[in-house]
Amino acid sequence: MSIRSNGFEDQVQVIDKIEKRDMTIEVIEFNQLKGSQSPGTAMEMMFAQQAGMRLRQIRINLRGGSIKTESGALYFSKGNISCDTQIGGIGGALGKMFKSTLNSESTFKPVYSGDGEIYLEPTFNNFIMLEIDNDSVIVDKGYFYCCSANMKVEPIMQGNISSAVMGGEGLFQAKIEGTGIVVLEIPVPQQEILKYELTGDRLQVDGNFAILRTGNVKFSVQKSSKSLIGSLMNGEGLLQTFEGNGQVWLAPTACVYNRLALGSFGLVNASNKSMNNKQ
Secondary structure (H helix, E strand, C coil): CCCCCCCHHHHEEEEEEEECCCEEEEEEEECCCCCCCCHHHHHHHHHHHHCCCCCEEEEEEEEEEEEEECCCCEEEEEEEEEEECCCCCHHHHHHHHHHHHHHCCCCCCCEEEEEEEEEECCECCEEEEEEEEEEEEEECCCCEEEEECCCEEEEEECCCHHHHHHHCCCCEEEEEEEEEEEEEEECCCHHHCEEEEEEEEEEEECCCCEEEEECCCEEEEEECCCCHHHHHHCCCCEEEEEEEEEEEEECCCHHHHHHHHHCCCCHHHHHHHHHHHHC
16 A cells, blocks of 8 residues: 555655664654635634644654554554553552553553554644663653653652642653653744753753753752742742753743733733724
């Protein structure tokens, strides 16, 4: 079975790509959606297009390789591809289920192996790919999307309760460990990610927009001032603190998008009011 040339490849572009001997992983982006069947849908698509929103998808070409994905991420596949979900012992499964519930991650992650092509679910969200070599990264909840099958993905508990409760990251995060390719679904375009390299120094963040840290970087919540009263009076309160050697990725614009989604800036209401006044 082959895919007939109907212009699909002309409607998409590859915006990121990592190629290995046994697989190629691509982030493809649709140039424009043209399938609206109602005026309302057409208007929403027009606004999305004008705002720079693009539908994106992960495409994986396996050549005897294996890929581990978030549960439910598969959209369709073609070729000689098998799926395996390793549950492990009952005790381990129950532990994973408990941790995953708190971490907003799925309990079991399927592994697809063989030769062929895999497409994962399309989304308007953003993706970023990275390669790690015998290392680990710790990411915020819900960011893991797929990785090389030989890599280990598991929920990990914060070092202490204060970091979990006051740090805004929750009790568990996801740790991805080993050697291979990792794909994350992130809240902002990758061009808006700040990647800091720590070499024995300290990074402090007022908010929960740190989306990744490498395994050697220690995380804690510390007072912004020497005293708790001083921390409260200076308006900064408690700060997420990263120390050690490794990378920390920040998404400083994420909170802006969150506030826009909640209507906190009032831009939509102001725009509607302006239009009503003109009428």
